[in-house]
Amino acid sequence: METPTNPTLPLRRIVQGRNPREYFDPVEMAELEEGLRAAGRVIQPILVRPLPGTDLYEIVAGERRWRAAKNVFGDDYGMPVVIEALSDEQAEAFATIENHHRAAMSHAEEAHAAKRMLMRHKGDKEEAAAALGWKPELLERRLALLICTFAVLRALTHRQIQLGHAELLAGVPPEKQDSVLAGVIAHKVPVGVLKEQLGRFARRLADAVFATAQCSTCQHNSARQSGLFDESLGEGFCQHPTHYDELTMQAIEAKAASLGDQYPVVRIVKASDGFSPLPVAEDGALGVGPAQYAACMPAACWP
Known part of the structure; x- marks a missing residue:
């Protein structure tokens, strides 16, 4: 079933991993499935790692292709794979990099991935950015989005709002x-x-x-x-x-x-007290004179 040059695994032996992507655009997935039907197979292998103590393999990168292949070909389809023994940290980094450069994750998904990677590197932003293949500035931009509420980030992930x-x-x-x-x-x-x-x-x-x-x-x-x-x-x-x-x-x-x-x-006296304020002027009908006008200016009142 597997060879060193072109290994495959039945889809039923491949399980979801810790994918930083949360949202799979239905239109994009439908287009991917149509492409698989036209080709009659999955051309590019997905990256998986063995699950210790089982005969299963966990997806590191390529969940979109795995999902589409299951829908088009069924659980017995021989999925082309690249098998690597990866640590949790390596697997998460590879998954984020893969998603960032393919059908891009939402910026909210990237923000959550950035936070997790930062925690793995004990707060070292330079190391976290390097592990993701990002510049430190991009890491900062994504982390800053986490000030948004769950609802805002979810709306961004589901394409209900734009990054702006x-x-x-x-x-x-x-x-x-x-x-x-x-x-x-x-x-x-x-x-x-x-x-x-x-x-x-x-x-x-x-x-x-x-x-x-x-x-x-x-x-x-x-x-x-x-x-x-x-x-x-x-x-x-x-x-x-x-x-x-x-x-x-x-x-x-x-x-x-x-x-x-x-x-x-x-x-x-507050504006909410219901009074009608009069503008302070130096001269005119309501003028207070140069000296008093100067004394009323903010610089004079608030040293």
Whole structure:
């Protein structure tokens, strides 16, 4: 049944392995099956490894061909194979590399594979990237997608959204991602439109009245996405408006407390209090004069 030059195994003796691919596109699989029917055989062998203590072999690379062959030829078909004794780490690396360069895995599947490989290499990103045949930058980009919720990553895997959608959603607070995702899918929102919509809710860090040094490592700082992804809001935005507003109020309350000894009454007026704000101007009907106007500027109030 097997020869050194062209070994084959009955499909029933081949079992699924730890394939990083989760989703098999039905259209692509149907095309592959049609190709096998036309050829009358599987031309390129799959890579398998023996399962100790059994007469079975586990797929390392080639599950798409194995699935298609079972549907077209049945369990007794002699599948061409390459048999290698591989460790778990080697098998996972080969499977990821194979999928990455063939009918590509989704970026979400690659992200999960990157995380597993990073764990195998005890957090060493250089070694993990090398094991996958990736550049370190690609590893970082895939790991950054894991900020997305399970629902977002699943939608990316099932081709319900594009990579750009997921990259933009990575900056949105996790508790909001799924609701935004539902709207994107329901209304088929293009990446560019989603970017515009998210930009309306983002806060400019340049306008903050609190110290923004703490924002440099925050996952909701748009600079993080800008440095990793093709789609982002650019640098200088906080994508977590609720937290931004909380930090703003803390800064205002601290400023108000510091003025308590100087002024008998210090009141914080919020936009939600229902008042109609008047714009501060240097001159004109409501002008306050150059000195007072300068004193009202943020640089004067927030050293």
